[in-house]
Amino acid sequence: MTAASDRAVFAVDIGGTKIAAAEVHGRHLLDRRQTATPRTGRGDDLVAAIAGLAPKHAVSAVAVATTGIVRDGALTALNPRTLPIENGYPLAKALETALGVPPLVVNDAQAAAWAEFTVGAGRGYRNFAFFTVSTGIGCGLVIDGRLQVGATGLAGHVGHTMSDPGGVICGCGRHGCLETIASGTALARRGSERLGRKVGAPDLFAAARQGDRIAAEVIASAVDALVNGFADLTAAVDIDCFAVGGGVGLAEGFIEALKVRSLQLPAVFQRPIVAAKAGADAGLLGVALLFDGNFHLK
């Protein structure tokens, strides 16, 4: 019998701007390629784009990480601004029809958390949280060594816990979510409002480094919101370690700022905060590792 890791898994990561794919052998990504995400609101267009990335030879194993809520292989957008799609689009079923094998489909941050836990910054911990702070905020939780998906796929969507009562409306429909304060999109919006000119998150970090007090305040409020989010999560499920990735998360000085701010928390809520290590393709790797580990969603 062939060990699971000897077989290539065709792994796919569906994001709001691009779809990445690779053939994963064990822990190695081969033949990585990507295409722009069709933002048409139609799941069938996503499936066609994925079929276009599939290897020419027949695939025997397919694993898909995707933004959004995955329930029984069906995909629903939590924040339709990230990826518009029909509610409950039967992604697994449509991919099985297109590719000939039933795929494993998992939320992207959950898959990336599994990669970090297995081969990255979360190795050696039992209760681990991975946050990606990027265009949005994603999070995946591993509790007692098991990836948490939850009853409806929602586990770990900490970007949609409340940071600012009465704050602006979020794409998920609630007000003042962490994502509306601390994501790259939020930094760009809040920075532009405060500075009176259009800036992106990288501009804001550059301005702060050059001593701009307003830019530094906007970033500090994001840091504050994240650290309080970490403390809330620690109070709820007693996390051992937080790993942070994503374009904002890994921006120069950001993790250091999180660590410094966390030292102001009461000691009981303080936990290690470290940089993610599994890289930008953690979603691809994580979902392939879950496939090899015979991970089953409810």
Ligand SMILES: [Zn+2]
């Ligand atoms: Zn939200």
